[in-house]
Amino acid sequence: MVTERIAVFGRANADLTVRVPHRASQGRTAFGSPLVVTPGGKAFNQACAVARLGGRATLVANAGDDEWGRMLARTLTEFGVDSKDFRLRPGVPTGAAIIEVTPDGESYVTFARSPSTDPTPSDAARVRADVVVAQLDVAAEAVQAIPRPRLLIGNLIPSEGVDLAALDLYVVNEHEAAAVLGTPHADAAAAVDGLLDLGIPAVVVTAGSRGASYGQRSGTGAVPAPQVKSVDSSGAGDAFLAALALDLSRGRPLPDAVAAAVLVGSRAVQQRGSLLRN
Template sequence: MATVYTIGEALIDFIPDRKGAELKQVESFTKAAGGAPANVACAVAKLGGHAAFIGKLGADAFGDFLVEKLAASGVDVSRVLRTSEANTALAFVSLKEDGDRDFSFYRNPSADMLLHENEIGSGWFTAGDLLHFCSVDLIEAPVKYAHRKAIELARQAGAVISFDPNVRLPLWPDPESCRRAIHEFLPLSHIVKISDEELSFITGHEDEKEAIASLFVGDVQHVIYTRGAAGATWFSRNGLEVSEPGNRVEVADTTGAGDSFIGGVLYQLQSAPQPLKELGQLSREHIGEALRFANAAAALTASRPGAIDALPTLREIDAFRSSTKR
């Protein structure tokens, strides 16, 4: 089986004890493992896929906790480095009544930002592998150039590159810096996953069709547009367009739902009956099944608190889909 590699941040999410309160009003939190790339690796591994996480953590108790959590989920942690130069990143979360959230980050710098390009192994990737990344660690720090090196080596090996911008503006000096970094890395990707909340910010277009079309730059072959409970649409450069409705659930916490979604997509691509050699070979049926599966994974994750702990297994997704069959 091919490997899904993810690169970037793993951090500690402190989840509040109650919804509907501003961060300054929250009195207690529960510690949870998080960070979008780490979540995606765990999502794939918990489904039974082969996943590996590339990143750097502090030589501290939080770093120990994250390594153990990743490994317990089935993720290959042999490419997780440790440092005493900075601490593991922390994120304090406040939850709105609908389960949506706001973040306050503590990373100035954090250990993940100190991953260097010379720490990326030249023999890690092989043809058919998938490399997934997000935008949080595309800030002006060593980790940005580690991303460039990993993407370059993965592409040379024949791997598929997946990008979920996963915009977190509080981590950037200004919105334009974030947008500029996303556009710098967008053309290097084969698959782009983008949410309805991010589309106009990233593209600068208010019209949905124009915005989606503008994402097909460089090597981008597929754009997956997500709308939360409303479902998702998969657009291909060759004109193929496939939409699948979402699943209605009682939302506990949306943290990790988008990561579970793209993890489900990558798992479907990884476990295809035939090795994924050409993205153009994806059929309408294959794409539709990937979206239905990913929508179910995201819905289950949103119905539970936390991120990694909320990610479903393959058996849970199968049971959920059977119970909600239309």
């Protein structure tokens, strides 16, 4: 089975993770575990997961030429990701995600952005692959500068000016879908219908422990997730998307690819950290 190269375009950062018995409330401190610093970022996680699942992955992203940035570069080598388009920028800091993980395995993330490492149109022009996964929360002009691949998959809430209808496939969780649709809440199946109405050719909406829903011109469907004990959900969506992109690159139909991706996502929540390691 031929696997095309998958390029992932977006952000790479350090994850600063603390496990807490509960989240802090106003005026009160929550005491947590020792801080753990690991490599992360949506695009970074997805590229590493593609490689871990046996695919050929390229990461197009930037980080600072500092301790955290060099940690990211070493990890790409460890996972076998093509890092020729991963750039360390001198004199700027690497971004960081501050992650709180509660006992039920849910993760709460605050992103400390480093604007100087944000992807640019010139970064996008380096993307060379038949299958591209693009994080849409970057500047619209950067997304628009990606050379048109055979399959363009978008992820996350888009920045202003991004044309979702230009995608081949849009993948979001149900909370992101609700934000895009301007509703207080949208379950996955309803969100699929709403997003398809925006002119997007194909849509997948994930719903955590409830699995995922999908839709395309030929119809819609849903895949339940197996019941597992969640340890850390911080990288599950990235593992799901990596598995989905990899199967689609191999010519697998969308319903089958979603079913396989749900299993990978369920596997990911059973391990700590945002990187798929087994």
